[in-house]
Amino acid sequence: MGYDNLIRSHYEDLNNMSTMLRNYIEIYRLLISSTVDLHSTSVIKKSEIKHALERIDDVGELIDDLLKTIKKCEGSYVKYCSLKNEVISANTQKDSILTEIHDDIDYHN
Numbered sequence: 519m520g521y522d523n524l525i526r527s528h529y530e531d532l533n534n535m536s537t538m539l540r541n542y543i544e545i546y547r548l549l550i551s552s553t554v555d556l557h558s559t560s561v562i563k564k565s566e567i568k569h570a571l572e573r574i575d576d577v578g579e580l581i582d583d584l585l586k587t588i589k590k591c592e593g594s595y596v597k598y599c600s601l602k603n604e605v606i607s608a609n610t611q612k613d614s615i616l617t618e619i620h621d622d623i624d625y626h627n
Contacts, residue, residue, distance in 0.1 A: 539581065
């Protein structure tokens with residue numbers, strides 16, 4: 519597997535973790551609003567509120583773990599992009615790019 523394929527796979531993993539994070543945050547918010555709604559009713563038992571708060575804490579811990587993992591992974595992706603940019607910048611000839619742009623403009627006119 520070449521670096522390009524490896525980093526593409528790494529980027530897909532980051533996207534998947536970001537999607538998971540959004541889902542967990544949505545679940546977290548729903549749990550909080552549900553707990554607030556339950557707390558406002560007089561029928562609810564204290565043990566049910568306690569259990570709901572424990573679930574919120576559990577999801578919060580999952581979110582924290584996921585954020586730590588994303589932070590670790592995105593660092594390597596950003597380094598890869600930066601290094602790739604340096605290589606492209608060092609090996610790109612400005613005149614060739616300008617010629618290509620001018621040819622493209624002339625073609626479309």
